[in-house]
Amino acid sequence: MTLTNWAGNVVFTPGDYVRATSVEQVQELVAGAPRVRVLGSGHSFSTVAATDGLLLSLEDLPLSVDVDTAAAEARVTASARFAHVMPALHQAGxxxxxxxxxxxxxxxxxxxxxxxxxxxxxxxxxxxxxGIELIAPDGSLRTLRTGDKDFDGSVVALGLAGVVTALTLKAQPAFDVRQYVYDDLPLAALAENFGEIMNSAYSVSAFTHWNGPTMDLLWRKQRVDEPEAPQTYFGARLADGARHPIAGMPTENATQQLGVPGPWHERLPHFRFEFTPSRGDEIQSEFLLPIEQAGAALTALDAVHPQFRPALQVAEIRTIAGDDLWLSPAYGRTTVAFHFTWTDDLSEVTPAIAAVESALADFDARPHWGKVFGLSREQVRSRYPRLDDFEELVNRVDPQGKFTNAFTRAYLDLPA
Ligand SMILES: Cc1cc2nc3c(=O)[nH]c(=O)nc-3n(C[C@H](O)[C@H](O)[C@H](O)COP(=O)(O)OP(=O)(O)OC[C@H]3O[C@@H](n4cnc5c(N)ncnc54)[C@H](O)[C@@H]3O)c2cc1C
Incomplete structure (x- = not known):
């Protein structure tokens, strides 16, 4: 059986494909198979999920979202989508x-x-x-919690730490958000005032089609207790109507804007669950680097934009706080992410990615594991400082390499 990812750019034929219906069945299948990968919802653009071994889907297992209001946590089954988890949390405050x-x-x-x-x-x-509940290569089930020795290597793990059956998510009190969009922020203003602009609200994204020296859209998602948005901001104007990140796409596919207050889970995503997110006919790439380099990296990309512009649908620039998870692209540093939504034509996308990677060569840019990149094994390895620790962990818990695939073996030293 031939399968594709959501975007259709990854086509592969697993040795076997099973839609499991119980955890016990998954345990038996894992124990008996030489190679196993799990498919989530298939939204990655890289070949991270592909396999020629056994491919498991957990989507037919009973879905559960168990909210513990007192502990402000929810235990969710692995294949639960955020669209299912978020309303349940919100209902519990x-x-x-x-x-x-x-x-x-x-x-x-x-x-x-x-x-x-x-x-x-x-x-x-x-x-x-x-917390994370995992099936080991022998089919046994184990649970890791924050603070356990292997935890920081087992969460962002590209499927290599085991088959995840459930996760526990930390929550906070529910909050309301207003989303404001500005038109035409000068690119130079963003490069020069990067920290101030990106810190101006709870969640900020800048989008550009790179048609000129402006960021076409600045999206500010601010908590309702943050100060009102000004009419103009660093030369940008408050938009007079709703916007979609990609020019010409229907604005009803995007979450509510124009400052209308609403619950966090209906404002923080850009796209509504009921519609196709983004465009669909696309390939994506993203590179994450230290926030201190944001202005210089933006200027470096602007200098080569004619080389990648033909393949571009839209680019998004955003920031992320650093974390302790070994394979996280934001490990150990406050991060700026340069995201590119490309066309689906590989003949123009491949040179565009090469142009972006070359422009970012001096900025220690880490690729998003779920998106397309062309960096070499050596380049990828040099940018993830805890790779050795991660490989030690995977080789210890999975010495036969049962959970590996061609993608993970391309970048990591794992049993073949
Ligand atoms: C339109 C669009 C917008 C996007 N926006 C963003 C964004 O805003 N930010 C961002 O960072 N990324 C974004 N992405 C990328 C996306 O979030 C990632 O690719 C993500 O991994 C997709 O999740 P998935 O469930 O589809 O996983 P899949 O692509 O199915 O799998 C990803 C990896 O997870 C593993 N896996 C899945 N389930 C399990 C399990 N139960 N046990 C063990 N391993 C498992 C798979 O084996 C694979 O290695 C976007 C993608 C699309 C298509």
């Missing part, structure tokens, strides 16, 4: 610290790749996980 741009993705899949949202004070989504 709780919130996650942040969301990605789309609620369509699974919690385990988002954790595995270090998926993040926007906001200098907000760590990636995996950094809000306090």
């Amino acid at each position: 709780l919130a996650l610290h942040n969301t990605g741009s789309l609620p369509h993705i699974s919690v385990a899949g988002a954790a595995a790749t270090g998926t993040h949202g926007s906001g200098t004070g907000n760590r990636c989504l995996a950094a809000g996980i306090t």
